[in-house]
Amino acid sequence: MMNKPWATLRGFFREVDWRLVFLLGPRHRFTPEQWQRLDRLPGISPTIKVAAVVNVLALALVAALKLPWPIARLVFCGTLLLGLVTLWVSADMWRRPTQKRLHRAYGFSAVPLGAVFGFMLASQPQRWLQEPWHHELLIRGCAIGFVYTMAIWAVAMWRNEFMADWLHDEALREQKLELAQRLSSAQIQPHFLFNSLASLQHWVAVKDDRAAPLLQSLTSYLRATLPLFDRPLLSVGEEAEAVRRYLEVMQARLGGRLRFVLDIAPDAATAQLPPGVLLTLVENAVEHGVQPQLSGGELQLRAYLPAEGGLCVEVLDDGPGPSDALLQLPPLDPAAMLRDAQASLGLQNSRLRLWQAFGDQAELSLSHRSEGGCRAQVWVRTSPPHAQSRT
């Protein structure tokens, strides 16, 4: 009880970024890979270079104003030189805005100059504080030193934040691109295609009667599947047709090992789902439910409109059942999905598509059937839409 305010206070201070409080410098650190990426950023533009030099010249002029000529000349040159050093350091900060470099730059420039200045002041305080133009020189020197120090600091800070933001945006852009590519190329599995072609090649060579129907099913499957992903939504009936073709191909290949039943209620056939979801579930059931069984298995696809509203699609098999990891699907996290390519990629893609189309109103789950095997279920709670409700 006593500890609670203390813990709150500690929590509050833990959130404070002390680097910013004490003006220590840039806060983001980048890995070598990130630096490599950051090198793709454009360099300093000519406009900025010219503007910076003009500013330095102007400042040198202002610094020398109203001083006796020989001293003015000295001040002008000194300020100009300091300004050019500052530009050089800033350019370095622009490219590599790190705390380490900032501190190093200060260590080599501002600190020695400040020490010299301080020594002069300490050795002859009377002269610097009392004599009119010496006094003027002191004030101008401090001001210029401050301006240049802050300029370097600001460049480092701004550039560091800019780079962090840029990396973040870049990562998001890449994620979006990858997601789009993965969604569009997820479906037709080369493994399926080449295995089918292997059967086909043999049956053609030996003039087996099974070649012609297999080729026809495969062609229909490809025709139905390739344009599938161009559309945001597809009717259950249309996709069931692609599923039937797929199952025909698999049945030809596996012989008696695959049996299937499609049971699509007429009112459910017109309901719409994101393309590829049914096909993915059926492919999974064949791969993990039917093929691992020595004696093969049976697969059922059912689609109906439940009494409580919405749409329900089920894919049932009589295989070994889902693994424990698939029973409790993790919360949908598109960013995490892209980070680690998971084994259940097809399943995760389907969840993502459902989420894109229906938000929280759709659910995909896997469970054990009491009679053995796996039940994959898609349940859309709202009545199926005419168009996408989310982008």
Place this chain on the structure above:
Amino acid sequence: MNIAKSAITALIADDEEGPREQLRAALQRLWPELQIAAASEHGVDAWDDFLAHEPQVCFLDIRMPGLNGIEVARRMAATASPPQVVFVTAFGDHALSAFDAGAVDYVMKPVDDARLGQAIERLKARLQKDGGSGPDLNALLKQLLPAVAAPKPKPIQASLGREIKLIAPEDVIFFESDNRYTRVVFDGGDALIRTPLKELLTTLDTELFWQVHRSVLVNSRHIASAVRVDENSMHITLKGREEKLPVSRQFQGLFKGQ
């Protein structure tokens, strides 16, 4: 070895008829003297057929029910006469990238004659050299095969008259093939079950149950000793039991007698 005289025998394993027969036809065309001893329909059969025929060359599909191709190859590599293995895979098989190292040979489905011809040339060269497998195939395959979770041991159901007896696998002393049945000998009796021995192999803990013969699977905790009878034959005795079980040549390496 006696390879020079007898013809070279081969085993083909693929769970799909099309690719299996395509490979068989291609092999007959390109390597007519090769005798195809068996064409297995899944991994369990492939292992059993290997024990029955002891072929020198095996063409294994990777994705097969029962035991996958890599598991079968691993078991083969541990026997007394490991065969030359060529994997037959379809595009998209995860293990493919590892094969590019050249340590394990593979051909892609659908098999094309040129690529198969290369694999055959390499096989012939290796068979002529020593007949043994070159690199440590077992260690290599171990890397390829992701750790498979140990199967949950299910009790064995055996009907004794009207009663169905549930036997915990660890209580079984040994299994023995008996025609179409498998004889289960456990602490306190024996029974016949319909599950073939070769299928039991895939569901039991291989650390505990050792296959010592094509038709014998024994609980290693009950083995008392292994006795060498002569150059080629060996048998094991069991703790507190009279039976002697044969150890076939393939599995005599299990008992090294350091």
